Amino acid sequence: MKALAFAVSAALALGLAACSSTPSGSSGGQTSSTTSSVSQATKDATLTAKVKSALAADVGLKTVKIDVDSSGNTVTLKGNVENADTKRKAEEVARKVDGVATVRNELTVKSGG
Numbered sequence: 001m002k003a004l005a006f007a008v009s010a011a012l013a014l015g016l017a018a019c020s021s022t023p024s025g026s027s028g029g030q031t032s033s034t035t036s037s038v039s040q041a042t043k044d045a046t047l048t049a050k051v052k053s054a055l056a057a058d059v060g061l062k063t064v065k066i067d068v069d070s071s072g073n074t075v076t077l078k079g080n081v082e083n084a085d086t087k088r089k090a091e092e093v094a095r096k097v098d099g100v101a102t103v104r105n106e107l108t109v110k111s112g113g
Contacts, residue, residue, distance in 0.1 A: 044070040051075050051097050058093050066090055066107065073101035081107050 047070040055061045055068070064086060067078040075094050081087050091105040 040072075044072070047073070047075065047097070047099050051094050051100065054093050054097050055090060058089070060086065061090055061093060064090070068094075073099060074104060075100050075102070076104040076106060078106045079108070080110050082110055084109055 048068050051068045051070070055064075055066055064081055065079050066081075069076045069078070075097075077090055077094060081090065087105065087107045087109055090107060091103050094100055094103045
């Protein structure tokens with residue numbers, strides 16, 4: 001599962017890099033910002049994959065559907081969970097991932113479950 005998540009992230013990152021390359025002979029005025037944004041997108045995708053892998057590796061969370069998004073060193077968790085303990089555990093696992101500085105826990109506890 002970890003390998004699959006990493007492979008998907010790597011493929012996404014390579015695809016983004018290929019799509020944003022500047023054709024030869026074109027003005028290179030935006031090359032630096034393009035490279036920077038591709039680099040950041042790659043870092044975001046890598047961090048997202050690392051958090052997803054950590055969540056999948058946790059026995060109590062591996063069957064829970066949690067959407068993960070990263071921007072810089074901030075990770076956002078979204079989805080529905082069965083109880084407050086699961087919500088808290090998901091945030092705890094995400095915080096422990098190397099490279100995560102902030103976790104925005106937008107998980108919703110299902111009512112009446």
